[in-house]
Amino acid sequence: MSMTLPATETVRWGIVGPGSIAHRFADQLLHSRTGRLTAVASRSAERARAFAGEYADAAIANATIADAATAGIRTYGSYAELFADPEVDAVYIATVHTEHVRNAIDAAHAGKHIVCEKPLAVNQAGVYAVIDAARAAGVYLAEGYMYRFHPQTATLVGLVRDGAIGELQHVDASFTYAAQLPAEHRLMNPALAGGGILDVGGYPVSAARLLAGAAVGEPFADPVSFAGRGTVGATGVDEWASASLAFRSGITVHVTCGTTVDIGSRIVLYGSAGRITVADPWLPSPTDGSRIGIARVGGADTSIEVAAAYQYALQADALAENMAAGQSPRMSWADSVGNARVLDQWRRAIGLHYPSE
């Protein structure tokens, strides 16, 4: 595992697409060991300036400078300008799904290291295209599954590897919410690759692949069988879906995602000697510790407390640590390829194709 530190101690980050996820990243970047917010780009220069203004005070400690430019966060009204800025080392791409491939390839061509919001691309072909560009450019690239960098996830993987519940038999994982989304919202729009599978379905799928891999001593595993069901709503995107996966090892998985039906978000592992439950696997509080519950044969129910962590900051630090390798062992290129294949299968199973495909 490469843990090469960057030549410079500080990684200067540019945010591309200052929406709500970009806020999460920027908020936590303040807690990064290596990263500093340096630039923001939006198709609207005004929106970029407003975003930068929010972080201006933080950018210069103890200052009361409201103007982003003088606070040192540069703002751009186009992504191309940010990619051309030699003072930007890495970019966090938080645009709409359908722009990720283009943005990431442009960033790679400009020599920027990249963390790109999930899904890295709308389908597996797009993932390959982005990886090719990153490899050719010699830059770091990681799909933004930030939960992979939280110590809760590492603890969970360790429990499976160490046989805390014996041999893993089954994984039940979900990420669901019930939103009142207007029909014109990007998540309801097939032209913008809306729907739950691409928005949140990738979480349970990626976690299941991670844990099925951990059970056999690999960084991840890919399923040998897949069956999916779901509801494509009135606007033409999936609002609810579930799927059953099986792995060569015999491990089975059931995953669920939804944007209009909330059945909670969790990971439950069943092994030969008990069960592990992660109540908050994707977005554990950055300030309170989280808990992994273990019910085991021959022992009282226990739980492991995991220290609170800023997972977006750790994701940024992983870029600093793994620049030379081009990818993080916690969220590798091959892992993204395998995840995209499953999401493609899931959409195909329920008859969901996007106009761009």
Next chain:
Amino acid sequence: MSMTLPATETVRWGIVGPGSIAHRFADQLLHSRTGRLTAVASRSAERARAFAGEYADAAIANATIADAATAGIRTYGSYAELFADPEVDAVYIATVHTEHVRNAIDAAHAGKHIVCEKPLAVNQAGVYAVIDAARAAGVYLAEGYMYRFHPQTATLVGLVRDGAIGELQHVDASFTYAAQLPAEHRLMNPALAGGGILDVGGYPVSAARLLAGAAVGEPFADPVSFAGRGTVGATGVDEWASASLAFRSGITVHVTCGTTVDIGSRIVLYGSAGRITVADPWLPSPTDGSRIGIARVGGADTSIEVAAAYQYALQADALAENMAAGQSPRMSWADSVGNARVLDQWRRAIGLHYPSE
């Protein structure tokens, strides 16, 4: 479906093996439309008399007769005597697992109709033997899965058949408890076919087979693939186990059972359009209504209230209604055969064989 009523309005029941389950049956038989407790047999005549005494008052309304014999409940110190009693129409067999086959065959030979506690036999071969005896004798025989006769189960089957959550994708079912059982307890004793799979594992398996059947318009379905894991404890019986099943229709199932690890007892169904949750599938309160929760795409979360019911009484009434057919469509012979096969597979998967096998 045969709904033939018996020639006599009353079915006179004899209980064989007056333990805790027999109490449940006897308690609820007071609410049966057709059944009346007439006799009790134990290998201990004293134990039989004590049991009968508990029901003596109820047997003669408004009476205060403490003596079971004068209250009309006959007691026997051997099962053979009860089987020989011409005043007994039907027997409820509630002996230990390993005695079921012998007791049920003896009862059939004596011409008694039979409800036998689950498992009908320790393995599939035993189930065939009991069915052969019942068929030859022309008596009714049903394995005592009483939950099959509760309206909650019928409602659940109806929801699946009617596509309330679209096409069924996955069933998650469990029956677990954490008991502090002494090593000499029958449930810990391999010689008495102890362990969780035979004690409670049959519930989730039978429910999953029922629901996978309902999804394709059949009374039940049998899985085409099976993989199980579990822990065989110090006394040589399973204390915890889980299994993954797949059906020809593509429906997948995960079942869990345990005697020393409590992860709850429930049925959860995932379909193409939502989820159904049954919080108390096996032993819903006989006096309070129960609830089936439904989370469905395009609708608010709802729940269906099911009227309270005495499921053991309904199980007894089903015998009265289906005597001519020899079996109930709600718990048929073929269904018991299929269930036993899965339980055999489950035990084999975790290396659990009984000394008698």
